[in-house]
Amino acid sequence: MNARKRAAMVGLGGQATSDHLPGLAQCHRAELVGVCDIDADRVAAVAGRHQVPGFTTVERLLREARPDFVIAAVPHHAGREVVAACAEAGVHVLKEKPFATDPHQATELAGLCEKAGIELMVTVQRRFHPVYTAGLQLLERIGSPYLVEARYTFHRPDPAAGWRGRAKLAGGGCLADMGYHLIDLLLWYLGLPDRVLAGTSAAAVPGAEYDAEDTALVHLAYDSGLYGSLLVSRSAGPKTERLAVTGPHGTLAVERGTVRLLDPGGQVVEALRREPAWPCPPATLIDRFCRVLDGTAPNPSGPAAHLPHAAFLAAAYASAATNRPVEPREFPA
Numbered sequence: 201m202n203a204r205k206r207a208a209m210v211g212l213g214g215q216a217t218s219d220h221l222p223g224l225a226q227c228h229r230a231e232l233v234g235v236c237d238i239d240a241d242r243v244a245a246v247a248g249r250h251q252v253p254g255f256t257t258v259e260r261l262l263r264e265a266r267p268d269f270v271i272a273a274v275p276h277h278a279g280r281e282v283v284a285a286c287a288e289a290g291v292h293v294l295k296e297k298p299f300a301t302d303p304h305q306a307t308e309l310a311g312l313c314e315k316a317g318i319e320l321m322v323t324v325q326r327r328f329h330p331v332y333t334a335g336l337q338l339l340e341r342i343g344s345p346y347l348v349e350a351r352y353t354f355h356r357p358d359p360a361a362g363w364r365g366r367a368k369l370a371g372g373g374c375l376a377d378m379g380y381h382l383i384d385l386l387l388w389y390l391g392l393p394d395r396v397l398a399g400t401s402a403a404a405v406p407g408a409e410y411d412a413e414d415t416a417l418v419h420l421a422y423d424s425g426l427y428g429s430l431l432v433s434r435s436a437g438p439k440t441e442r443l444a445v446t447g448p449h450g451t452l453a454v455e456r457g458t459v460r461l462l463d464p465g466g467q468v469v470e471a472l473r474r475e476p477a478w479p480c481p482p483a484t485l486i487d488r489f490c491r492v493l494d495g496t497a498p499n500p501s502g503p504a505a506h507l508p509h510a511a512f513l514a515a516a517y518a519s520a521a522t523n524r525p526v527e528p529r530e531f532p533a
């Protein structure tokens with residue numbers, strides 16, 4: 201095996217602490233060589249704990265720690281500057297979702313990555329989970345799909361907290377944030393819808409100051425006749441995650457860690473369960489990215505693959521603002 205790649209962590213908040221830093225400690229192909237955050241106290245604490253140099257600007261981190269790649273887990277509004285700095289320095293990026301906050305930014309960043317010749321992989325974990333891969337294989341068994349129902353919900357007591365409560369900073373609300381995973385699954389399995397009609401609300405905590413939607417319902421329509429909906433909420437529990445696609449020969453139902461094929465009457469024909477449902481450690485994702493950099497594994501989640509996500513989100517938000525169906529393919533306009 202090649203020498204371990206030099207990895208640097210940018211953004212030392214919740215996702216870095218819960219996933220990426222433990223993942224780096226467990227992975228086989230990379231080692232942590234530096235950390236960065238605009239919060240100097242966080243930098244000091246994490247750098248001390250991991251015995252690596254810490255920085256408060258990405259540019260200094262890139263110059264002095266000389267990483268092969270950066271793991272970027274920053275608020276959505278800060279993603280552009282981090283990716284642009286890495287591209288400028290020729291450093292690869294494992295980017296926390298979303299790839300970008302709007303279609304123009306997505307096109308711009310895809311161009312920057314291509315010009316710089318860097319790899320960028322967006323962390324959409326379901327692409328690397330065998331149950332979801334099996335779901336795609338089983339999809340052909342139901343015949344031409346005519347109905348899709350998707351739902352991803354959980355309850356957060358304070359939807360106004362931090363940058364996530366501000367649509368401008370987060371590039372939207374729950375749809376752009378947690379909904380990105382469900383949109384990725386939808387696009388992976390069924391492609392970009394031809395029309396969307398969306399409704400959103402930020403009404404779960406009356407009196408709280410926030411404008412990023414806590415709940416979104418998106419109706420989907422494809423020219424093939426397939427239609428359905430996607431419900432995302434970070435205020436309406438219980439925690440659920442489900443995608444069901446129905447065709448003439450049955451239904452494919454994917455839930456966290458389980459995929460089932462049902463006959464048209466709803467009886468289970470076959471099922472696959474992963475136990476534990478969600479081990480998929482971040483270490484696996486980091487090692488996979490190292491293989492992408494070595495040229496020994498493909499990158500299923502690069503910039504070009506994420507342009508449709510930005511188009512879907514822009515269309516959904518335009519639809520919610522105008523109360524009209526919008527075609528994602530119009531974006532970027």
Ligand SMILES: NC(=O)c1ccc[n+]([C@@H]2O[C@H](COP(=O)([O-])OP(=O)(O)OC[C@H]3O[C@@H](n4cnc5c(N)ncnc54)[C@H](O)[C@@H]3O)[C@@H](O)[C@H]2O)c1
Nearest residue numbers: 211212213214215216237238239273274275278296297298
């Ligand atoms: N894949 C998943 O399941 C998953 C889960 C949670 C979060 N995320 C993603 O991870 C990212 C971070 O989310 P989080 O919950 O950790 O947020 P957070 O607010 O907890 O942490 C973000 C950190 O980035 C720092 N920061 C802000 N601007 C910066 C800059 N310009 N340079 C360096 N650091 C900067 C902040 O000071 C903070 O410490 C988001 O993109 C989010 O969507 C993904």
